Amino acid sequence: MHHQALPAGVSIAVIGAGIVGVASAYELARRGYEIVVYDPAPPGEAGPSRSNAGHVAASDIHPLSTPGIHWKALKMLINPDGALKIPLSDALKHIPWFWRFWRTSNGKHFEAASNALSYLCRNALTDTAAMLESAGMHNMLTANGGIFIYDTKQSFNAAKHSWANKSVHGFDSEEMDAKQISREISSINDKFRYAVRSQQWAQVQDPLDLVRGLARAAQSNGVVFHRNQVNSLSGSPDCVTLETSEGVSHYDAVVVAAGVNSVAFARSCGDTLPMVSERGYNLTVPAPEVELKLPLVFADRGIVATRLTSGFRIGGWAEYAHPNHPPNQNHFKSIARISSELFPGLKLDGADFWMGNRPSLPDSVPVISRSHHAHRVYYNCGHGHYGLTHAASSARLLSTLLTERECTREHAAYSIARFN
Template sequence: MSDRSPGRARPILEQHERRAGDSWRTHQGSGFPIERDRTIRTGQRDHRADIVVVGAGVIGLSAALAAQARGLQVTVLDREGPAAGASSGNAGAFAFTDILPLASPGIIRKAPRWLIDPLGPLSIPPSYALAVTPWMLRFARASSPRRFALATRAQTALMALSKAELEPFMQATGTRDMLRRNGNLEVYESEAEFEASLPGWVARERHGIAFGHLTAQEMRDIQPGLSSHFRRGTFTPEWYSIADPSDYVLALARRFEASGGTIERRDVARLVPREDHVAVETGSGIVTGAKIVLAAGAFSHRIARSLRETIPLETERGYNTSLPSGAFDLRTQITFGGHGFVVSNLSSGVRVGGAVEFGGLDRPPNYARADAMLRKAKRFLPGLKTDGGQRWMGFRPSLPDSLPAIGHAKATSRVVYAFGHGHLGLTQSAGTARLVADLLTDRTPPIDLSPFSPQRF
């Protein structure tokens, strides 16, 4: 078993076209963004751009492409490079049916049972318990019935927008052939577990989400090789996924560069607002932009402190093991909700991952969590071949109410925040990109952004 380090993107120019549409309209009759005079220079010296996006994950690059499509000259900065974090190691799902926030009534009653098992669905290392307590208290307050209902409404609106924006975005960026629709099968070990899930499915039904409850045999008709351990299931046929999340983000990076954008590896330290621009201080010089998008994932709150803004972002450390192609005949994504992990089929192989570990940004990985999920996956899918896997750990940026922060910074309207998507960064990337582009160009967003206000805490 090996531990995997994310790869780096290389500039690759390619031919492309853009399709006209509400969010992706062409400029001056061409398929390319308007070219502007540049003061960008090579190397790691100071330069100026219309828009500087901090973060080269799926949120940052999607926002950069959306801004570029509005005719803006964009530079992206990232401490490691494209697809180096959670954007590369996720399960590859566009989970548009996941409209129910994790902060929900009853979740606090379940947490102690999960915490008993140090390798279970939820883990908090004892040495980190004090640090995470303020976040957990906010999470508990967000789990009240009233706040849960409001957050569900907001989450549903963002999911609907993201789903509507996804295919036009993929068509415009030349990534449409990476999209899959193989569904998701959620499995239950007992009738009691299945019955407990039903209120959530009723809520999804109210919002028009298609699904079907299955017997044990019906589950196995969809996914042969599933253990008889599972008695009931629910199948969502309209579940979308991506062929491989890392390949997708790297493809976005290539398209962005091919359209005239610049990606630089820089470690951003501070944002300093000026009268007519914002200075981005990095370890290798200053980049200035008329406007800034802060989309640095789990590191975003550290940078936001330079604007004297404290945002309660916590790091959910997720683990997975990616197995070679042919490890199992997986025909749909399988969600083992009671155990906090999924098994998904990517073009590169089979990925087993999930769970939540609150441990901050600085603790070393605990790969025993990945190993524990893999052992369970082997028990639940007896034919799974577990040899040759690569283990991974990444940071999911999560806010207490399960909603991202999308909106202007308190200190200046020249800075737009777009972070805190938790498990749903890939899912909500196209919708977030549309909202960010609207904020950058002073257009009215298509949904109410007040529930996502960075200042709501």
């Protein structure tokens, strides 16, 4: 399809005010576009952008589907405290997605996904810092690294290969012994003796405050927020038509950043977007008595912990289930029990329990792309576990996609056409 660069001043609608939609709107407005954002909820409040762990996971350069994943997945499914959950009622529907997921773990697919993620990761810290700096929010980011905790010597040794590979790509890390662990993380259960500190890792003060602050900065740059749902869109060579809860509106282009709901828009445009909701569970203790200086990843458990301004947040996991199904209360109970095990001094009084739908693609690579079929339709979605980490870089890539006539080599890796 013929593509024209979009000149400054044209009107663009963004569907979704999660971290990805708001970062996109902010960046596009700074390039001189007239931006309107649609979301029935206030910025950041409806999706996983609200209560994620707040990590800028810049050294996570590999897709979730690593070589040998099927054995690991099986073990996790059998273990009641394992990080992976697939309710039987949803399992069959997910088979095509899991097939693509499994294929990612092999040879050239794994390499392509790692390369695409590496580009975003290499830029994550600088792009995030630059975006926050320009929005007057530089103090929201703390880039002192993060710590990966391993349960056993065996899993610690098994991870060495992956850390060595990351170091070849310029992502530094250092091993920690039991003494260093208890010095750096005084609140952790003293049974943990194996850890790796990753330098290219950061955290934000609070994910929801970040989206709200960025939305305010976007508004100062002329972005208009409408609290309406978009029911449908259609692209033509001249304009895009949105049917919203307030009526019909026309724009020069549209960016779909609607989290797990992006699938329906893609389908209506004739694009294949194999996205599922990968649900995560966590709890936040508003006034914890334990401290935590650095963001933590419990690598064998799919659990992360962070000290945020809203409290001490701990949780994770991956449950492949329909986004509208109510959260599984037993998972909250397990997360609470595990939290007390990992941090024996943590009192859970007043804890806020939360579940969020990660918008996940089978190769873990987001779609930052023009539609393959519909005119004037763009996507920035499918960031899975890393929407906060890659929000700034993906917004930058999206805006160059709009301002440039040709698709660059960088853009090719994130194209929606790869799922055709």
